Amino acid sequence: MTVETAELDDAELIRRSADDPGQFAGLFDRYARQIHLYVARRLGTQAADDIVAETFLVAFRRRHTYDHEFPLARPWLYGIAGTLVARHKRQEERLLRALSRTGVDPLPEPMADTVVRRVTASGRGRELAGALAALSLRDREVLLLVAWEDLSYEEVARALNIPLGTVRSRLHRARKKARAVLELEEE
Secondary structure, three states: OOHHHHHOOHHHHHHHHOOOHHHHHHHHHHHHHHHHHHHHHHHOHHHHHHHHHHHHHHHHHOHHHOOOOOOOOHHHHHHHHHHHHHHOHHHHHHHHHHHHHHOOOOOOOOOOOHHHHHHHHOOOHHHHHHHHHHOOHHHHHHHHHHHOOOOOHHHHHHHHOOOHHHHHHHHHHHHHHHHHHHHHHHO
């Protein structure tokens, strides 16, 4: 990435890519690693390679529809990746259920972020994986974007193209269900 490209916000890179498609590579340089880690946690590293490539291909093809009012394209890219992840829902559920049964994370990366590592350190990783597997895809998507990717509620709403209130209600429901599963495992 050139110094000039590094100084541009995402919206400007997307705008410039209309005349110079190579400018779009700046977005890939900024976000591919983050999106890869997020998808790998959900579907495994092999699927993540494909999903990341497809995410940026879809974004490139749809760049003319990007709302340039938003200087950061990160939520938009997570939204595209989330749609692609939904297509791989069954693989994700199998991965979480396998972790729940065996306690062995089949990924070279940790299953989750700092919060999950703390839970794992206290011997609760298997239960947490089971709790995640028990959530609906829509609730799990919101919870993971907030917990793993540290997106704000507004960014999640933008990424998933849902109202802010829906983000809040899905997150509340996901946390409540996860807590209930974890409390049952304690008994």
